[in-house]
Amino acid sequence: MKVSVVICVYSMDRYKSFIEAVESVLAQTYDPIEVVLVIDGNEDMYDRIEEQFGKRADTVIHCNEENRGLSYSRTKGVELSSGEAVAFLDDDAIAKPDWIETLVFAYEQTDAIAVGGKMVPEWVAGKSSFLPEEFYWLVGANYEERLEPWSEVRNTLGSNMSFRREVFDKIGGFNEGVGLTADDQIQAEETEFAMRMYDTFAKGMLYVPDAIVAHKIFEYRTKPMWLCKRAFWQGYSKRAIEELNSDEPSNEEAAFLRHLADSAVPKRIRGIICDPSIKKIQQLVMLVVLTACVGLGYVYGVVRSFESCDYHIPNFLIKLFDK
Secondary structure, eight states: OOHHHHHEEEOGGGGGHHHHHHHHTTTSSSSEEEEEEEESOOHHHHHHHHHHHOOOOOEEEESSSSOOHHHHHHHHHHHHHHSSSSEOTTTEEEOOOOHHHHHHHHHHHHHHHHEEEEEEOOOOTOSSSSSOGGGGGGGGGGGGGGGGTTEEEEEOOSEEEEEHHHHHHHOOOOGGGSSSOOHHHHHOHHHHHHHHHHHHHHHOEEEEEEHHHEEEEOOGGGSHHHHHHHHHHHHHHHHHHHHHHHTOOSHHHHHHHEEEEEEEEHHHHHHHHSSHHHHHHHHHHHHHHHHHHHHHHHHHHHHHTTTTTTOOOOHHHHHHHHH
16 A cells, blocks of 8 residues: 655744654655655745755655645645645654554555544653643643544544545645645644545544654744634634534533543642642643633634624734734
């Protein structure tokens, strides 16, 4: 099975991280691999990438005519690829050497049409002391307590997912309307794509935790205000997904909230009672705050969906969470 790995990049600020991401794919233990690099409208970045990787036979390089966003770039990468399976890696992530080998093994051992792996945090500026593991997904890492190895999930995180080509042939590419762009903070293209996949194939994505990708957590991603903003827009994104899939709403988010209420919060309270510490108290408080931010973003999405509604979110709240 030939595997194409699509990596997209836009900002020159990510150049060093992008190169490390590409090199981690080129150093994989599995062969054959094709690397598809999509530069989103940045010609200076394209020139540097072309100079560094342009002569490689296993690398395809493309530059969009203008900045179109991640969803468009990923879809373009699929169109340019030739592998039987297409995997995705972000420009700030590093794949473990056996990442592709493990994904392929999963395809060969099962009838999976999509396989995703585990995202682990790489704390560039030191591990956050107050961020609870339940919300690691805000910084692009897994919360393992709710994931069963080799189980079917709706989708894994976007920097560690792969699909058989037939999936794209039947349902098309990623929806640009719910993808991250320079002007919009909606980030739901992976979820929306996975829901369309399930509607068509009645299958989700196989979660294989041995397929590991490390996601770099830069210092700004550990700041409380950044995390709150991120949570707000994630809540808004979840509402956007419901608008697109109103007939078959997903239960993933409801299950997560039940887990917080029934398991995570009580467990943390017991931990504070038995062995109190500032760190444990901070994490419990942050868990509640981030849950509230997600909820506020969701409510904002509900209000915006009613064009004739007289209610509105106060301007100071939008300014608070605006990018």
